Amino acid sequence: MEILISTLEAEGFFKIGGIGDYVSGLSKVLSNEDNFNVKVIMPKFKSIDDENLEFLTSIHIGDNSKYSDELVNFNLYKSKLGNVDFFFIDNEHYFSDEDAYVGESVYLRFVFFSRAIVETIKHLNWNIDVIHLNDKPDGLLPLICKANLSKVPKFILTIHSVYYPGHFKIKNDDMVLFNYYLGFKWEENSVCFLKESIINSNKLVTVGISNAEDIQTPEKGFYLDKYIIENGGVTGILNGINYDLYPRFDDFDEFLENKRKAKLTLQKKFNLEIGEDIPLFMFCGRLSGKQKGCHYLLGIMDYLMENNCQFILLGDGPKYRQEFRQCSNDYPNFIACIEHNEDLAQQLYEASDILLMPSLCEPNGLSQIISMYYGTVPIVHNVGGLKDTVIDFSKYPDGNGFKFYNYELEDFLSAVNKSLETFINKEKWTQVVKNCYNEDYSWEKMAKPYIEIYNNLIEG
Numbered sequence: 001m002e003i004l005i006s007t008l009e010a011e012g013f014f015k016i017g018g019i020g021d022y023v024s025g026l027s028k029v030l031s032n033e034d035n036f037n038v039k040v041i042m043p044k045f046k047s048i049d050d051e052n053l054e055f056l057t058s059i060h061i062g063d064n065s066k067y068s069d070e071l072v073n074f075n076l077y078k079s080k081l082g083n084v085d086f087f088f089i090d091n092e093h094y095f096s097d098e099d100a101y102v103g104e105s106v107y108l109r110f111v112f113f114s115r116a117i118v119e120t121i122k123h124l125n126w127n128i129d130v131i132h133l134n135d136k137p138d139g140l141l142p143l144i145c146k147a148n149l150s151k152v153p154k155f156i157l158t159i160h161s162v163y164y165p166g167h168f169k170i171k172n173d174d175m176v177l178f179n180y181y182l183g184f185k186w187e188e189n190s191v192c193f194l195k196e197s198i199i200n201s202n203k204l205v206t207v208g209i210s211n212a213e214d215i216q217t218p219e220k221g222f223y224l225d226k227y228i229i230e231n232g233g234v235t236g237i238l239n240g241i242n243y244d245l246y247p248r249f250d251d252f253d254e255f256l257e258n259k260r261k262a263k264l265t266l267q268k269k270f271n272l273e274i275g276e277d278i279p280l281f282m283f284c285g286r287l288s289g290k291q292k293g294c295h296y297l298l299g300i301m302d303y304l305m306e307n308n309c310q311f312i313l314l315g316d317g318p319k320y321r322q323e324f325r326q327c328s329n330d331y332p333n334f335i336a337c338i339e340h341n342e343d344l345a346q347q348l349y350e351a352s353d354i355l356l357m358p359s360l361c362e363p364n365g366l367s368q369i370i371s372m373y374y375g376t377v378p379i380v381h382n383v384g385g386l387k388d389t390v391i392d393f394s395k396y397p398d399g400n401g402f403k404f405y406n407y408e409l410e411d412f413l414s415a416v417n418k419s420l421e422t423f424i425n426k427e428k429w430t431q432v433v434k435n436c437y438n439e440d441y442s443w444e445k446m447a448k449p450y451i452e453i454y455n456n457l458i459e460g
Helices: 018-030 106-123 141-149 172-182 193-199 209-214 223-231 252-269 294-298 301-306 321-330 341-353 365-373 384-389 409-424 425-437 450-459
Strands: 001-008 037-043 056-060 073-079 086-091 130-134 154-159 165-167 189-191 203-207 235-237 280-284 308-313 334-338 353-356 378-380 403-404
Touching: 001 018, 001 106, 001 141, 018 037, 018 073, 018 130, 018 223, 018 450, 037 106, 037 235, 056 130, 073 106, 073 294, 106 172, 130 209, 130 334, 130 450, 141 172, 141 193, 141 235, 141 425, 154 450, 165 193, 172 384, 189 193, 193 223, 203 209, 203 252, 209 384, 223 301, 235 308, 235 450, 252 280, 252 321, 252 341, 280 341, 294 321, 301 308, 301 409, 308 341, 341 365, 353 365, 353 409, 365 378, 365 425, 378 384, 378 409, 378 425, 403 409, 409 425
Parallel strands: 001 037, 001 130, 037 086, 130 154, 154 203, 203 235, 280 308, 280 353, 308 334, 353 378, 378 403
Antiparallel strands: 056 073, 073 086, 165 189
8 A cells, every 4th residue: 555644744854843743653653564655745844954865856846837946846855764765845935944834825835735745746656545634734635636646545634733724815916826736726715724635535533532522513623523524523543652762761660760860960950959859840842822821830830939849841932932031030940941952852751750731722742641651740631632641640540640620720730739749759659650651652552543544445
């Protein structure tokens, strides 16, 4: 079976968020299946190192020469990650900046990318059986394939988030070029990319079991619920993580000792008071406002500092930068690292005691899964993928974290307080850490439903 995964990001080359981890992890496991030949295709953004890429060819879109080369030409490169072939579409006009999902006339970037995929399929004579789409950028790819390919593949869409559906008004000046990339005439002056991929895909998947239920309701489906239901509903599958990227000790006692040393090293690095009995909290994520619960982190800051806790925050984004920087000035036990730093993120997961994740919504979430793997106990809002993966230790002996159920600051604070009460009791704390340690969210386990879906889609 020939499988092509389309994405704007992939861990190992260019990553903004969870989709990058998802694509690299899933493709790696799928490539181990005897009957699967897996390819990934993505843009070549400026930060991707040319030295690791092999130039293949240059391709021209369409047969019209009235447009400048930068609008209709692209170079094609190839690389490998494990057993998976990665292909890169290089066009400096559309892929020169690194904020892949936003920008003026970003809809032109999306349709250019989709048309370039189709032209690559034609130029290299690929015989693709399934194209796996990821969120809004691929929204018009099924229609472009139907208009420009003699053999149209099946389409699987993974909905990572309905909260950013890619609804755009098309500028009048962009309409002709927009249609040129499509290869057919778009009749409306607006487009919703995620809606189009939902109604034109053969199978819908989303990241998280609870999220699958949520996005089929008017309250949380953001008007896309009716299209999801009309197209047969959506299957929820939890994300896995690539454990190869996160080495740890197999023996639990060795693991605990390493975690203790990592904590002391991190405290020293940031000039914090050194002591294994001082609770060390962390946050790692995008500073995007209420969706990630940044306002609640600020809301409990006084409480944490008054209780001699330490807190290291790592993240970047459009909001709350100044507020967290100010907290870093006001509180010696609070460290704000306003940046994207994968190495530091891993150090935080490995060394911290408690992860704070008060997200208003979280379709799947990876931070809580990575933190549990490293024995860092998550405190989460009981929603979406956080609901699916975290068991409340204050209610169940096999719990792997703490939850708050009403989205209120007082409830979040109560969960934090329960974690601190447990932290003081070393026997109980070791048990909840061990419960985290024993969880298995490997892609080898999580990919099994995908393998079944691919086979059923082709056999059907």
